Amino acid sequence: EDRDEGDDISDLLRDLAAGLDKGGDLEHDCGLDQDDSFLESLHKLEADSRQELYPGCKNFSKLRFLVRLLHTKLLGGWSDRSFDLLLDLLKDAYPQSAIPQNSNEAKKLVKGLKLGYVNIHACENDCILFWKNNANANSCPECKASRWKSERKSA
Incomplete structure (x- = not known):
């Protein structure tokens, strides 16, 4: 069939x-x-x-x-x-x-x-991707937002 x-x-x-x-x-x-x-x-x-x-x-x-x-x-x-x-x-x-x-x-x-993926973090303000030159950064070089902790409050 x-x-x-x-x-x-x-x-x-x-x-x-x-x-x-x-x-x-x-x-x-x-x-x-x-x-x-x-x-x-x-x-x-x-x-x-x-x-x-x-x-x-x-x-x-x-x-x-x-x-x-x-x-x-x-x-x-x-x-x-x-x-x-x-x-x-x-x-x-x-x-x-x-x-x-x-x-x-x-x-x-x-x-x-074999459909793997690579998880690439992004700045919560959409300034940069934490990738290539910024792969090891813990905060955004543009706006200084933390890579790990969100500043946004949920409503």
């Missing part, structure tokens, strides 16, 4: 593997010069991209739902604790689903996508 992921999960996996066949399955002899752990990780991701989120679900695979959840967590600025609470609620509501138990498990599942 050809699932329209809408967010190109299969294409992403194909690019990572440089050797998925037309159906999105990993070819057994795809000429990859990768270690066994990388290939094992790709096979796991490929299986998760085909697994229904819950029996009969056609809108989301396990991987697609997890990527969307983690993206929402990032955009919403959720803490790991708030994300864990949401996962607990979803697991209670959909007990037969393939939803991970906690944020650490979710992160481990998508680790094979």
Whole structure:
């Protein structure tokens, strides 16, 4: 069955593997010069991209739902604790689903996508990024605002 992921999960996996066949399955002899752990990780991701989120679900695979959840967590600025609470609620509501138990498990599942990031602090007044020449600064050289403690008061 050809699932329209809408967010190109299969294409992403194909690019990572440089050797998925037309159906999105990993070819057994795809000429990859990768270690066994990388290939094992790709096979796991490929299986998760085909697994229904819950029996009969056609809108989301396990991987697609997890990527969307983690993206929402990032955009919403959720803490790991708030994300864990949401996962607990979803697991209670959909007990037969393939939803991970906690944020650490979710992160481990998508680790094979190799979509890491570098956290770069910014001045709260948007003067500078604490990067390159300012990477080790503890306060903004422009406005003297602390890198670590916000001066803004919440309403």
